[in-house]
Amino acid sequence: MRKLDHDQRRREIAEAAARLIAAEGMPALTTRSIAKAMNCSIGVLSHYFDGKAAIVTAAFAWASERIEQRLARALSRGISVDRLLPLIRAALPHDRQSRTEWGVRLHLWSHAAADPDAAAVLRADLERNRALLGSVIVQLQRQGEVRPDIDARGVAQMMIDSMHGMGFAALLGLHPAGHDPVSAFNVLVDDLRCGDGARRGVARDACNA
Amino acid sequence: MRKLDHDQRRREIAEAAARLIAAEGMPALTTRSIAKAMNCSIGVLSHYFDGKAAIVTAAFAWASERIEQRLARALSRGISVDRLLPLIRAALPHDRQSRTEWGVRLHLWSHAAADPDAAAVLRADLERNRALLGSVIVQLQRQGEVRPDIDARGVAQMMIDSMHGMGFAALLGLHPAGHDPVSAFNVLVDDLRCGDGARRGVARDACNA
Amino acid sequence: MRKLDHDQRRREIAEAAARLIAAEGMPALTTRSIAKAMNCSIGVLSHYFDGKAAIVTAAFAWASERIEQRLARALSRGISVDRLLPLIRAALPHDRQSRTEWGVRLHLWSHAAADPDAAAVLRADLERNRALLGSVIVQLQRQGEVRPDIDARGVAQMMIDSMHGMGFAALLGLHPAGHDPVSAFNVLVDDLRCGDGARRGVARDACNA
Amino acid sequence: MRKLDHDQRRREIAEAAARLIAAEGMPALTTRSIAKAMNCSIGVLSHYFDGKAAIVTAAFAWASERIEQRLARALSRGISVDRLLPLIRAALPHDRQSRTEWGVRLHLWSHAAADPDAAAVLRADLERNRALLGSVIVQLQRQGEVRPDIDARGVAQMMIDSMHGMGFAALLGLHPAGHDPVSAFNVLVDDLRCGDGARRGVARDACNA
DNA sequence: GATGAATGAGGCTTCATTCAT
DNA sequence: GATGAATGAAGCCTCATTCAT
Numbered sequence A, B, C, D: 001m002r003k004l005d006h007d008q009r010r011r012e013i014a015e016a017a018a019r020l021i022a023a024e025g026m027p028a029l030t031t032r033s034i035a036k037a038m039n040c041s042i043g044v045l046s047h048y049f050d051g052k053a054a055i056v057t058a059a060f061a062w063a064s065e066r067i068e069q070r071l072a073r074a075l076s077r078g079i080s081v082d083r084l085l086p087l088i089r090a091a092l093p094h095d096r097q098s099r100t101e102w103g104v105r106l107h108l109w110s111h112a113a114a115d116p117d118a119a120a121v122l123r124a125d126l127e128r129n130r131a132l133l134g135s136v137i138v139q140l141q142r143q144g145e146v147r148p149d150i151d152a153r154g155v156a157q158m159m160i161d162s163m164h165g166m167g168f169a170a171l172l173g174l175h176p177a178g179h180d181p182v183s184a185f186n187v188l189v190d191d192l193r194c195g196d197g198a199r200r201g202v203a204r205d206a207c208n209a
Numbered sequence E: 001g002a003t004g005a006a007t008g009a010g011g012c013t014t015c016a017t018t019c020a021t
Numbered sequence F: 001g002a003t004g005a006a007t008g009a010a011g012c013c014t015c016a017t018t019c020a021t
Helices: A002-024 A031-038 A042-048 A052-076 A081-091 A096-112 A116-142 A152-171 A181-192 A197-208 B002-024 B031-038 B042-048 B052-076 B081-091 B096-112 B116-142 B152-171 B181-192 B197-208 C002-024 C031-038 C042-048 C052-076 C081-091 C096-112 C116-142 C152-171 C181-192 C197-208 D002-024 D031-038 D042-048 D052-076 D081-091 D096-112 D116-142 D152-171 D181-192 D197-208
Strands: none
Touching: A002 A031, A002 A042, A002 A052, A002 A096, A031 A042, A052 A081, A052 A096, A052 A116, A081 A152, A081 A181, A096 A116, A096 A152, A096 B096, A116 A152, A152 A181, A152 B152, A152 B181, A181 B152, A181 B181, B002 B031, B002 B042, B002 B052, B002 B096, B031 B042, B052 B081, B052 B096, B052 B116, B081 B152, B081 B181, B096 B116, B096 B152, B116 B152, B152 B181, C002 C031, C002 C042, C002 C052, C002 C096, C031 C042, C052 C081, C052 C096, C052 C116, C081 C152, C081 C181, C096 C116, C096 C152, C096 D096, C116 C152, C152 C181, C152 D152, C152 D181, C181 D152, C181 D181, D002 D031, D002 D042, D002 D052, D002 D096, D031 D042, D052 D081, D052 D096, D052 D116, D081 D152, D081 D181, D096 D116, D096 D152, D116 D152, D152 D181
16 A cells, blocks of 8 residues: 555656656756646655656656557557558647657657667667557458558558657647648558559559540 | 858857767757867857857757758759659668767757747748658659649658658667668558559459458 | 744845945855855855845845844934934944945945846835934924924935935045044034024124124 | 057046946946947957956046046136035036946945955045045135134035935935935035024024924 | 755856967 | 957856755
């Protein structure tokens, strides 16, 4: 029970730190700002974390965990080719909560550029996501919804890379107004589908016109 | 001539700062570290920049400029559908210099999360790149190498988003060993091409097998 | 209790700063010198004051408070025309403590020349002193010790102005050796008195001699 | 001729420094601000002055000189008891130029609190003014306009002290709106006059009423 | 466990001064 | 004589951390 309280408190601190990172950036994450956000004194932090670096690590972990949970929840609603786009959409930043998570993620990426430990964590995260998305595609192949000749892991990697690019860009408001980056995945998804050659062939005939 | 020296020196400082950012991250970018990298005294910096924030801005601008120049150079070698992949490859991090540029770029993105000015610069950068890549695609459409029914700007945006995701991931060593992220663009490029319906059709037939 | 400690500490810092200002001037008032005088570390100061400017303000306030208290103490010993000169003497710099207070006061005046906030504080201080001295004169008029036809506030203002000039000059050792500036007030005090026309008349006859 | 240019330039620099001191205070007096005000480069200053301290000294001297000249000009218009008040009024701050001079003077006083050299200069200045004003009073005594039984130097000192207090207060806007501090000198001047005992005697009778 | 006062290193900036051009 | 780039000390402030209460 004591242990539970302890872990609970750690999680609260990590979350507070994560929110601060997302909202104001790493430089604004100070022990003072965390204590203020937690409405507690500075000294408390050292009871739960061994220095600020550990809090940062925990904040990054908190966000990564949330992001994975979000993906898992989306997957739990059932898998089909037609659900791929909504799934991607659910994974990208689209509401306050997901924007916070993506905000932390972006800072984690830049943090990892100079911190090998963070980079290792990041690699592990990505590997899990790749495996997860890869297994989804394999399952769709087994369901006969996706062409069997494609490399599931390769496509998963590409989708994840693209999602990161889109997610960060969306987070920073880098897309033109009204632009829906996810719709671009239609091209890719259509390409994965079985038996839709007809429509595409027509369009392609236009070249020779 | 005096003015030239002044600008030259500013550029040198910006470059030194950019290299520091890429190599050790923003927190390691201090006036001391810049002066040390420049082999000069701290006070010099204030002769050329109006505070550290201005140096950071200049460093970001230096990297963005280099990245655009790199893209422009790649484009100057001629445009064709078959050159699209090499072009993308040239734009992604692949050597020391390009890794430095991408390192700064990643930090600029996370910096922009909390700095509206940096975000505005980023948006302008992206808009230019989008226009550039969009015009390339339009030209390819005019040359009859790309299907006329696709939305050039939409595809350009998607390619850029994906490149960012791949570029950052490649920079951080997030891809599995031996993985070539660029090859994933083959799917997209093939989709853009005119008159290649045949091969795809064959593959798609496998679904029904 | 905690609050008391806090305020007590603030007062100590303000006093230390005031003594430094009086002894060595504003340029010598640095965070280092204050910390050294307080025998504590530099960081402590920011626990109690919001920057150096706030310490300076508090130091000025400390001295002004002391000066007013000194005046109030002198007044509490009873009021009569014969006590006016001793009262003035008590208000002017005459011992180590009062010299410190006047030293700070002088620096406050020059500080106020470029700082509207300080000037406003100064104006308020002066207004209080003017009111206080004015009420003393009114009381003496009621007691029949001072001529009823004089303007109490005007005389109070003149006395205060003169006291400032004398006080600053005395502080800087500007008077000739052995000179007692306060005795000059005899002229004014005699002029205020009721019923001493005789002595003056005699002296004035000398003109026609 | 060269020497003249040199001295002329020194005077210009001293004046520029003095104006800066009066307008923005000592802390704002930097080599850069002086050079900017002079519209020249920083290096020039070291051709004419041996460091900043020398410039400050010269600026103080410039203002003191001006103040004395102002007093001398006022005296050259002829001396009589009736001209004493206008003379005092001319010496106090009353226009842009005199306010500048008084501004520098105030800073000189606070500067002298921690700088024995400046204090010595100040003492010498004051001694000259005391002698000047004292000789004026002596002359008035000889002209039979001032009572012969007063101590000329003592009165001169008192007048100077009061003028300083009034001048500084006026400079800082410390007087109540509409208040004319100089009129307070009427009391003193009347007291100096020969043969006006009648009016005073009448007023004094009011005490017994 | 919790508090927050204290520490002192280190960040950014400004300044007077020097000196090569 | 004039310029202004360069220097580096020193100013103020913030920060993570420690520790007595």
